[in-house]
Amino acid sequence: MASARPAARLAGDLFRLVPRRPTPLVPTSPTTTVSNSCRSFTIHTRFLHDRTFFSHTTPNPKQPPKHDAPRGPKDRQTRTPPRQARAAPTSLAVGAGVAVLASYLYNRDRERESKSKTKVKINNSQTGRDKDPDKEPPTRPSPEEESSQLPNETTEDLREPLSRPRFRLSEIRSQHSSTSNTPWVTYADKVYDITSWVGAHPGGDVILRAAGGPIEPYWDIVTIHKTSPYVRDILEQYFIGYIHVDDLDPVTKRPKMDKIEDPFENDPERDERLVTHTAKPRNAETPSDLVGADFRTDENVFYVRHHMWVPVVDDAPEEKHVLSVELPDGETRGYTLKELKERFRRHKVTATLQCSGNRRNDMTRHAGKTNGLQWGVGAISNAEWEGVLLRDVLKDAGLKVADPSTATAVPVQPSSSPSSNSDGDDDIPSQKDLHVQFSALEAYGASIPLSKALDPTGDVLLAFGMNGRALPRDHGSPLRAIVPGHVAARSVKWLNKIVVSDEESPSQWQRRDYKSFGPNEGANPDWERARSIQEMPVTSAITGVWVGSDCLKGKYKYKSDDNKQKETTVDLAGVDGLKVGCSRTSTATNTPSPSETNPKIPITMQGYAYSGGGRAIARVDVSLDNGRTWDQAELIDDCNNNPATTPCYGNKTWTWKRWKYSSHLSPPASSSSVVPNSNPNTTTTTNTSQGGSIKDDKDQNCTTLIVKAIDEAYNTQPESHAGIYNVRGNLATAWHRVRICPECVSCPDGEEGEEKGVKWVTGKVVGCGFEKEVEEARERKEGEAKGNRKGER
Secondary structure, eight states: OOOHHHHHHHHHHHHHOOOSSOOOEEEOOSEEEEEOSSOEEEEEOSEEETTTTTOOOOSSOOOOOOTTSOOOHHHHHHOOOHHHHTHHHHHHHHHHHHHHHHHHHHHHHHHHHHHHHHHHHHHHHHHHHHHOTTSOOOOOOOHHHHHHHSOOOOOOOOOSOTTSOEEOHHHHHHHSSTTSSSOEEEETTEEEEOTTTGGGOTTGGGGGGGTTSBSHHHHHHSTHHHHOHHHHHHHHTTEEEEEOGGGSOTTTSSOOOOOOOOTTTTOOOOOTTSEEEETTTTEEEOOTTTTTSSSSOOTTTSOEEOSSOOOOOOSOHHHHOEEEEEOTTSOEEEEEHHHHHHHSOEEEEEEEEEOTTTTHHHHHHHTOOOOSOOOOSOSEEEEEEEEEEHHHHHHHHTOOOOOGGGGTOOOOOOOSSGGGSOOSGGGSOOGGGOEEEEEETTSOEEEEEHHHHHOTTTOOEEEEEETTEEOOGGGTTTOEEEOTTBOGGGSOSSEEEEEEESSOOOSHHHHTTSBOOOTTSTTSOOTTTSOBOOBOOOEEEEEEEEEGGGGTEEEEEEEOTTSOEEEEEEEOOOOTTOOOSOEEOOSTTOOOOTTTSOSOEEEEEEEEEEOSTTOOEEEEEEESSTTSSOEEOEEOOOSOSOTTTOSOOSSSOOSOEEEEEEEEEBOOSOGGGOOOOSOGGGOOOOOOOOTTBOEEETTEEEEEEEEEEEETTOOBOOSOSGGGOOTTOOOOOSOEEEEEEEEEEEOOTTTTSSSOEEEEEEEEEEETTSHHHHHHHHHHHHHHHHHHHHHHO
16 A cells, blocks of 8 residues: 655655666566555556666765776776666656656545545534534644544554565455455465365365455364464465555454354264364264274264264255266266155165274374374274165166176177177276265265275165164264275265266365375375275274273263163173182281282283275284284174174175283282382382283383284284374374283272282273373363464464
């Protein structure tokens, strides 16, 4: 915005400028616009001197050589011809004239504006006197008061870089809103052109809600933007300028924030037992002690993975919810939910859904920083799904693809026989070249190969039921895709459109999110080169550990059908009938001795194993001593061979395999060295090298437990995350390690007779997915949120 004082200063500088040598003329755009607060004018020029506005006079300019100075060959070569030297003042005058004219017009308009305001004030005073003739006219303020009442001039804007333009909020709102082809947003006092980012935004077109205004109110709701450090780095790539200083609050230096509607206001209520990573959008995992507690995960504790809010659908979706199916030739067919239920045969499939980031926290802890939600072991759940087969719907819609055998058929030599002529099958596309794109009501999108959708044993569903009930809102109501054996990101919720195309879904979640990279590819990998994640690799995890007396029974809380909090007791293990209660002691120190205690400490573990692609788990290996010795866990047979009673539906093994393991830990070499104490931080022990025994580690009775799984194709998990590290933290499938520190504690009086005793209990458990890890994750999130709030002040 023009200012009289800077313009006058510029004009003075231009008149004092005397160039020492000619400067070439540079072409400019045919039109140069000079603006001020009231109007703008246009000067049509062909050339402007390139130093007119960019050269500055120096306090002591270097004097040119005197005419009587010695002149040698070098001096004659650098001298400027007199005719060229006279070209500079002409171009200089043009530039100076522009500046003087700008200053004149600015001062003229300010004078007119001042007269207009003065006239209004006089008219107002005269009107008041007409209503009350006896009223005395207001006294004229003193010169000092008058000067103090004058409007303040625009605050000088020194924000770097000065070359960046300044934009008025009115322009941003009117010309760059969500309906514009060039949407802009503001953050703090900066302006960002997000036109090219909309297609790559993880939330898709949802970002357009903020277009034309500040983005902070939406980040206050979708808090993941404030806790993820790379979000700001991405936004800064689209920085184009600053908000004009006149539109900023003089105190906060930011524009006024309007209150916006919370799109998450109508989200469903969630079970309080879920471990929440972000509230808006809700991303929460099943607590580790409930993962695999039942073969089918209860819908209330089924893990929740959302990118946005839960869409609000009509109360009668069967008649109003329409699924659109578009074929490669552009032909489109619509199916209501009621039509899908009535026209097509229903099917059930029992399938496990797992987020690609499950156990990401494990990779972060053992390999390096990863971007994304720091999931524990609970971003995986298993359920029975009911719906119609996708391949049946595509066939009904008229999809035609070449027979798969044509891909391997030997070409036939051309013949003049009419019977050998092509019948037009060459125009039918091959299913291996096509993809099925899924689109959701809340803008999410993903795709799978068409060959998976048409595979008779692929069992891809359009599901409207879960565990014998209608789909809950959190899990895709009224309709969702279920793609067994594939990453859960392809099982799109709130499905409303299917497109059969020759390319993958163009969405961010297909092209630039759910992919994995090499350990060396860093924070800016080649997204186009990497393949999208489809079938999941083999993985496993420990979800429960109990030691000593804790192996007998355990209690956990749950929410009943009537929404009441209840508690139940479950039998965790019965280790070979071994007595694991309190052991009597008769020594003065009340410490256990080999003759008074059982030499073995019982331990029980449980967990899950899973492999994608329908591959069954063949074996689960367990180690109690950080991999020095191994044993095999017991695989729980949840799927029996009776079709009438089996809870497993599907042509392949789409479900997880639950496992359990019971054994013993050897106590310290000298039991008398263990001092019973209720404080785990003071328990000590003697070191031993025996496999499976408790070792001394930082004054703790600690050992590391490991689990790894092998599927029926003999795929196994990598030993560490170092070789599979990727900055996105996807597919964290290395051996799962959990560190336990059992405690020897005193029994209360009255247990096992009148005498006091001691017993072993589980003690501290540290590892991905356990309570310690959950609490650390929550503390990190709270700390990051506090840090962001401080940084914004």
